[in-house]
Amino acid sequence: MTRLHAIKPVKKARIGLYSIGLQAYWGQFPGLKERLIDYGKFLEQSMMMWGEVFHYGLVDTEAEGRRAGEWFARQNVDLIFCHSATYATSSVVLPIHQHCLAPVVILNLQPTARINYDQTTTGEWLAHCGACPVPEIANAFNRANLPFRVVNGLLGLQQTPAVSLTDERTSHRKEAIRAWQQIAEWIQAATVRRTLRSSRFGYLGNTYGGMLDLYSDFTMLQAQLGIHVELLEMCDLARFCGEVTPRQVQAKREEIFETFEISGTSTADPIARMPSDEQLEWSCKVAAAQEILVREYDLDALSYYYHGAPGSEYEKLQAGFIVGHSLLTARGIPCAGEGDLKTAVAMKICDILGKGGSFAEIVVVDYDDQTILLGHDGPFHLAIAEGKPVLRGMGLYHGKQGAGVSVEAKVRTGPVTTLNLTQTGDGKLKLISGEGTATDGPIMKIGNTQTPVFFGKHPDDYLEMWFREAPTHHCAMSIGHNAGLFDKVADLLACSHTILK
CATH class of the missing domain: 3.40.50.10940 (Rossmann fold)
Structure with missing residues (x-):
C-alpha cells in the first residue's frame, strides 16, 4: 500500500x-x-x-x-x-x-x-x-x-x-x-x-443525533485502549480557517488536483454535479485548516460531525470537510464521519498495520452479482483506491446540512477485510471482522464511495451472521485478508473478536 x-x-x-x-x-x-x-x-x-x-x-x-x-x-x-x-x-x-x-x-x-x-x-x-x-x-x-x-x-x-x-x-x-x-x-x-496507547483522538462537534450505536463513553475507550480523546470545538477550526494564507490554499489546491480526478455532472443524479470553482476553493481552504488543527492538537485520528443551523458559518465549514478529511486519512490520520469514534479506532488499527482503513457502511446488495456494496459519502482512504478517486460537487448532503464536494471512489479489486469496533451491553469493546473480495462490479455515480464485495456466500446468509453480532453500522475497509492479524490485535488489546465465516 x-x-x-x-x-x-x-x-x-x-x-x-x-x-x-x-x-x-x-x-x-x-x-x-x-x-x-x-x-x-x-x-x-x-x-x-x-x-x-x-x-x-x-x-x-x-x-x-x-x-x-x-x-x-x-x-x-x-x-x-x-x-x-x-x-x-x-x-x-x-x-x-x-x-x-x-x-x-x-x-x-x-x-x-x-x-x-x-x-x-x-x-x-x-x-x-x-x-x-x-x-x-x-x-x-x-x-x-x-x-x-x-x-x-x-x-x-x-x-x-x-x-x-x-x-x-x-x-x-x-x-x-x-x-x-x-x-x-x-x-x-x-x-x-x-x-494506540499514546494516541490522541480528536472529537470535533458531536455525534449524528439518534445514532445510538455510535455514542461512545470516552472514559471506557481510554480505560480499555489507552487512547486520549481531545474534545474540539468548531470555533477552533473556524479560527484556523480564518488564518489560512493564500499560499497554503494554493498548496492544497495543487495536492488535490494531483490526487483526484475532477468529475463532470452525473448523467443519473441531478444533485451530483461538476464541482464549481467556488466549491473547490472552499474545500482547499478548509483542508488547509484541517491539517493545521491536526498539527496544533497533535492528533493521531479524528471523528467529526456538525449539523449547523441553516446558513450559519459552521454549516458552511462542515460542508467543506470531506476532501480534507480524505487527504488526512491517506496521511495516517484516519477521519470518521458522523462522530463515530469507535470506527475511527478501527480505521486507525488498519492504518497502523499498513492495510488502509476506509470509512464505510452497507450501501446496497447486488443479488445478481452476490455482492454487498460498502461505502459512504466520505471520507475515503485514498491509498487503497482503484484508480484515481473522483471529486463530485453535491447539491446537498443526504441527511445533512449544506452542499459541497464529495469523494467518489472504490477500493481496489482483490482481497479485503472489514473491521468493526462495537460495544457490548456490559460496556466491553468487541472487534468484528469479515474477509471478502472486492470485485470490479459497477458502482453508482452519486458522489459516494462504494465497493462491491463478495463474502464467499449468499449475501443474506452473510448479513444474518453480521447483524447477529450487534455491530455499529459503520466499519473500516482494509485491503488483504487480515482476520488472523486482527485476532492478534484483539488479543493484545484484551478485546473479544468475532470472525464472520
Missing part, C-alpha cells in the same frame, strides 16, 4: 526476547550453550525488521529469570518472546512474567526438519528439543493465571551451523514461513497496541 507522506509516524513496538535452557547441561555438553545463544541472535536480527528488539540473552536459572523480568519491565516492552531453545524447567520461565506483565509468546521453533537419526548424540538432540518444555511452561502459566500464546514451526535458518549433524536450512519450508508470518503479525499487533 502506498500513501501520501504520513503526518505522524507509527510507534514501533518494543519487543522483549530471551532464550531458555538448563544450567546443568552446559558442563555436560560443551558447545551447546553457545549454539543456543547463536539461535537467539538469529531471532533478534530477524525480528528487528518489524520492531525495536530488547534481547536479554539466555536464561537458565530461577534467579536469572527474576533478573530478566525486572530488566524487561525497565525496558517498557510491549510483548515478550520466550524462545524455547532446549529443555528448561518452568521455574526458570515463570518469574520473568511475574515481574514483567507484558503479553508473552512462546516460540517452539525447531532448527531442523529432521534430525540425523544415525549420528545424533544427546547434545545434538538437546539443540532440537525445544518442544519438550512447552507443556510444562503452559501449565505453569495457566496455574498462575497468565495468558500465553505459542508459535510452532521451524527456525528458518538459511545456512547450517558448522557444529550441526543435520541440515538446518529451513527458511524455504512452509513450517518456517508460517511461523515467521505469525511472529511478524504478533509484532505488528504489538505495534497497534503501543501506538
Whole structure:
C-alpha cells in the first residue's frame, strides 16, 4: 500500500526476547550453550525488521529469570518472546512474567526438519528439543493465571551451523514461513497496541443525533485502549480557517488536483454535479485548516460531525470537510464521519498495520452479482483506491446540512477485510471482522464511495451472521485478508473478536 507522506509516524513496538535452557547441561555438553545463544541472535536480527528488539540473552536459572523480568519491565516492552531453545524447567520461565506483565509468546521453533537419526548424540538432540518444555511452561502459566500464546514451526535458518549433524536450512519450508508470518503479525499487533496507547483522538462537534450505536463513553475507550480523546470545538477550526494564507490554499489546491480526478455532472443524479470553482476553493481552504488543527492538537485520528443551523458559518465549514478529511486519512490520520469514534479506532488499527482503513457502511446488495456494496459519502482512504478517486460537487448532503464536494471512489479489486469496533451491553469493546473480495462490479455515480464485495456466500446468509453480532453500522475497509492479524490485535488489546465465516 502506498500513501501520501504520513503526518505522524507509527510507534514501533518494543519487543522483549530471551532464550531458555538448563544450567546443568552446559558442563555436560560443551558447545551447546553457545549454539543456543547463536539461535537467539538469529531471532533478534530477524525480528528487528518489524520492531525495536530488547534481547536479554539466555536464561537458565530461577534467579536469572527474576533478573530478566525486572530488566524487561525497565525496558517498557510491549510483548515478550520466550524462545524455547532446549529443555528448561518452568521455574526458570515463570518469574520473568511475574515481574514483567507484558503479553508473552512462546516460540517452539525447531532448527531442523529432521534430525540425523544415525549420528545424533544427546547434545545434538538437546539443540532440537525445544518442544519438550512447552507443556510444562503452559501449565505453569495457566496455574498462575497468565495468558500465553505459542508459535510452532521451524527456525528458518538459511545456512547450517558448522557444529550441526543435520541440515538446518529451513527458511524455504512452509513450517518456517508460517511461523515467521505469525511472529511478524504478533509484532505488528504489538505495534497497534503501543501506538494506540499514546494516541490522541480528536472529537470535533458531536455525534449524528439518534445514532445510538455510535455514542461512545470516552472514559471506557481510554480505560480499555489507552487512547486520549481531545474534545474540539468548531470555533477552533473556524479560527484556523480564518488564518489560512493564500499560499497554503494554493498548496492544497495543487495536492488535490494531483490526487483526484475532477468529475463532470452525473448523467443519473441531478444533485451530483461538476464541482464549481467556488466549491473547490472552499474545500482547499478548509483542508488547509484541517491539517493545521491536526498539527496544533497533535492528533493521531479524528471523528467529526456538525449539523449547523441553516446558513450559519459552521454549516458552511462542515460542508467543506470531506476532501480534507480524505487527504488526512491517506496521511495516517484516519477521519470518521458522523462522530463515530469507535470506527475511527478501527480505521486507525488498519492504518497502523499498513492495510488502509476506509470509512464505510452497507450501501446496497447486488443479488445478481452476490455482492454487498460498502461505502459512504466520505471520507475515503485514498491509498487503497482503484484508480484515481473522483471529486463530485453535491447539491446537498443526504441527511445533512449544506452542499459541497464529495469523494467518489472504490477500493481496489482483490482481497479485503472489514473491521468493526462495537460495544457490548456490559460496556466491553468487541472487534468484528469479515474477509471478502472486492470485485470490479459497477458502482453508482452519486458522489459516494462504494465497493462491491463478495463474502464467499449468499449475501443474506452473510448479513444474518453480521447483524447477529450487534455491530455499529459503520466499519473500516482494509485491503488483504487480515482476520488472523486482527485476532492478534484483539488479543493484545484484551478485546473479544468475532470472525464472520
